[in-house]
Amino acid sequence: MVEAQATADSGMPAVMSVSARRIGLIADDHNGREDASDLPDSVFAALSDVDLILHLGHMGVKEVSGRGAVDRLAQLAPVLGVRDYLRGSDGEQHLTPADGHRIAGLTRVVDIDGVRIGLVHNLEIAPGPAILSPTGGITYPEGRDLDWVLTEKFGGPVDVVAFGGSHRAVTMNVGGRLFVNPGSPTYPKGPGRSSGRGSGTVGVLELANGTVSFELLELSLFGTEPPLS
Numbered sequence: 001m002v003e004a005q006a007t008a009d010s011g012m013p014a015v016m017s018v019s020a021r022r023i024g025l026i027a028d029d030h031n032g033r034e035d036a037s038d039l040p041d042s043v044f045a046a047l048s049d050v051d052l053i054l055h056l057g058h059m060g061v062k063e064v065s066g067r068g069a070v071d072r073l074a075q076l077a078p079v080l081g082v083r084d085y086l087r088g089s090d091g092e093q094h095l096t097p098a099d100g101h102r103i104a105g106l107t108r109v110v111d112i113d114g115v116r117i118g119l120v121h122n123l124e125i126a127p128g129p130a131i132l133s134p135t136g137g138i139t140y141p142e143g144r145d146l147d148w149v150l151t152e153k154f155g156g157p158v159d160v161v162a163f164g165g166s167h168r169a170v171t172m173n174v175g176g177r178l179f180v181n182p183g184s185p186t187y188p189k190g191p192g193r194s195s196g197r198g199s200g201t202v203g204v205l206e207l208a209n210g211t212v213s214f215e216l217l218e219l220s221l222f223g224t225e226p227p228l229s
Contacts, residue, residue, distance in 0.1 A: 027164025
């Protein structure tokens, strides 16, 4: 069940309270079709047993929002996600549309049985200070502690930071907070990855007895290469 609760910061979406054990994470699918019919079948196979899906942005490309991904993924489990910026054909950055409580805010918090997960596409842009995620570490403004930085970013404390943007899978524990990036299912980057469209990754957070673990899923194990859009 998904239930809205008020946040301390009225400029951010309401905290969503959810009961779930397995939470699918997906980011940067960059579907070339509005209905997201080009989202690979392997994504659905990999996330077939989750209770909730968190989408971390960049469903589409240029003027194609790819919002059909929400409806397609919702056949598996409820979907919550964040807005983001896409560069249009005019070269300008455009804020993608909201979709009720499903897609809301550039950052938001989902409370899953007491574990607060902060969602964001790009850690480096507002709201809040820039958080950089170079290979091997997380950096934030010098002289500020992590609690302050995350409160400014998400409007309150979080236990897990789930982000996208880089197309690179990340799992790091920083100051007692778990930072995770599921990579990209269709345009993955990183060691051993070829440029262009290919079979990438999604992730799964598992909550049990107050603890959180993260598993990265290689889509090549769940089906064939994604079709060209």
